[in-house]
Amino acid sequence: MSDVEPSLHIASNTEAWWRFFISIKSMPESHHKTNQTQDLWPNRRNFLHLLGLTVLEILSPPWLLQAQQRKRKINNTIMNKQPITLFLCGDVMTGRGIDQILPYPVDPEIYESYVKDARDYIKLAEQLNGAIAKPVDFTYIWGDALAELEQRAPDVRIINLETAVTTSNNYWPKGINYRMHPKNIPCLKAAAIDCCVLANNHVLDWGQAGLEETLATLTKAGIKYAGAGRTLDEAQAPAILTLPGKGRVVVFSFGAESSGIGHNWRAKDDQPGVNLLPDLSHSTVHAIADQVQHVKKTGDIVVASIHWGGNWGYKIDHNQRRFAHALVDAAAIDIVHGHSSHHVKGIEVYKDHPIIYGCGDFLTDYEGISGYEQYRDDLGLMYFPTLDPTSGQLLHFEMTPTRLKHLRVNYASRNEAQWLMDVLNREGKPFNTRVALSEDNRLVLHFSNN
Numbered sequence: 001m002s003d004v005e006p007s008l009h010i011a012s013n014t015e016a017w018w019r020f021f022i023s024i025k026s027m028p029e030s031h032h033k034t035n036q037t038q039d040l041w042p043n044r045r046n047f048l049h050l051l052g053l054t055v056l057e058i059l060s061p062p063w064l065l066q067a068q069q070r071k072r073k074i075n076n077t078i079m080n081k082q083p084i085t086l087f088l089c090g091d092v093m094t095g096r097g098i099d100q101i102l103p104y105p106v107d108p109e110i111y112e113s114y115v116k117d118a119r120d121y122i123k124l125a126e127q128l129n130g131a132i133a134k135p136v137d138f139t140y141i142w143g144d145a146l147a148e149l150e151q152r153a154p155d156v157r158i159i160n161l162e163t164a165v166t167t168s169n170n171y172w173p174k175g176i177n178y179r180m181h182p183k184n185i186p187c188l189k190a191a192a193i194d195c196c197v198l199a200n201n202h203v204l205d206w207g208q209a210g211l212e213e214t215l216a217t218l219t220k221a222g223i224k225y226a227g228a229g230r231t232l233d234e235a236q237a238p239a240i241l242t243l244p245g246k247g248r249v250v251v252f253s254f255g256a257e258s259s260g261i262g263h264n265w266r267a268k269d270d271q272p273g274v275n276l277l278p279d280l281s282h283s284t285v286h287a288i289a290d291q292v293q294h295v296k297k298t299g300d301i302v303v304a305s306i307h308w309g310g311n312w313g314y315k316i317d318h319n320q321r322r323f324a325h326a327l328v329d330a331a332a333i334d335i336v337h338g339h340s341s342h343h344v345k346g347i348e349v350y351k352d353h354p355i356i357y358g359c360g361d362f363l364t365d366y367e368g369i370s371g372y373e374q375y376r377d378d379l380g381l382m383y384f385p386t387l388d389p390t391s392g393q394l395l396h397f398e399m400t401p402t403r404l405k406h407l408r409v410n411y412a413s414r415n416e417a418q419w420l421m422d423v424l425n426r427e428g429k430p431f432n433t434r435v436a437l438s439e440d441n442r443l444v445l446h447f448s449n450n
């Protein structure tokens with residue numbers, strides 16, 4: 001076809017010019033003030049881009065114009081994708097004391113140095129904060145988180161499930177073993193959890209039989225998982241969450257030995273186990289890049305969920321930071337979801353991609369355990385990053401402060417939220433991130449790119 005008039009294409013650019021002017025006009029005043037360089041540069045780039053396109057179209061032959069028109073159509077399809085909001089949190093440990101308050105607890109016998117009965121963890125929590133009427137229903141443990149999830153309506157809900165889901169008695173001799181009865185799996189359904197990451201230091205607490213029952217129970221419940229499997233291939237495979245009309249979220253789950261995962265838990269071709277990172281080297285990044293390349297399509301958000309580092313302490317290992325940057329630079333990862341620390345750690349935004357180094361605990365039975373009060377591991381965060389699926393870039397990032405009390409998640413008080421704000425601001429300093437506490441007790445992340 002050669003009957004396309006240049007004037008038609010100039011007309012098709014008119015809409016783009018119109019959108020450009022509207023975007024400048026509709027930019028909120030506060031954006032100009034808080035994020036001036038960040039927000040104005042794209043507009044300058046858009047202006048130059050549009051100007052170039054218009055000049056080119058006036059001078060171009062018809063065949064080139066048709067090709068450009070096709071390309072623009074594809075770009076517009078991608079550009080029209082709506083932002084995707086994730087719900088992420090840290091450790092969700094529904095075993096031991098939590099399992100014992102749910103309707104179908106496993107045998108309470110445990111094999112710790114001092115504690116031999118899982119119900120003692122309920123007693124410890126009750127001694128601190130008062131009696132809990134047992135059994136509770138499946139929604140109880142999520143407490144205020146359910147209302148928050150309903151209100152925020154994230155597109156996907158991803159947790160680090162820090163327990164096996166099994167009745168296996170084949171405990172691994174490691175001192176601490178978490179398990180939840182498979183009949184209690186409706187507690188994860190009660191919060192509509194879409195995906196559990198499993199590459200952590202508890203999923204094999206009850207042996208390979210315990211792991212296999214965990215995987216089978218999640219599958220039967222329709223909950224996706226990543227990071228553990230019956231074979232290496234399965235352990236490495238990402239969970240793919242399809243969002244009708246919006247695209248996909250692809251979740252890779254990795255574990256590091258620094259979180260306490262033994263090297264003998266590594267999945268092999270013929271051995272069930274977890275997706276254990278050999279190290280945080282460049283060659284590991286390249287291997288991950290290969291895996292991402294096989295699955296990532298335009299418009300996908302790719303999450304690297306990593307169980308790494310110790311339980312206590314704010315310091316971020318420079319190898320972790322280098323690895324997280326390399327995942328963004330070389331492996332097309334859009335967001336790094338780090339966990340293992342029992343308390344929240346600093347957040348970085350690297351080239352518009354969020355890196356959460358440690359989410360902290362979210363739902364556990366540690367309420368009555370003393371010794372680390374200065375870290376306030378009873379305080380947690382519900383992380384709600386919103387990303388642009390076209391570019392994978394962070395658009396907005398809010399967090400809801402929570403407090404674990406009565407073995408359930410509760411909204412944090414104003415003072416507790418301020419305490420978390422101070423921690424994130426102190427720990428975010430090296431990364432140029434800070435948070436502000438809103439009137440309604442949510443933390444909003446402000447950042448400049450590193």
Ligand SMILES: [Zn+2]
Binds near residue numbers: 162201202307340
């Ligand atoms: Zn852990």
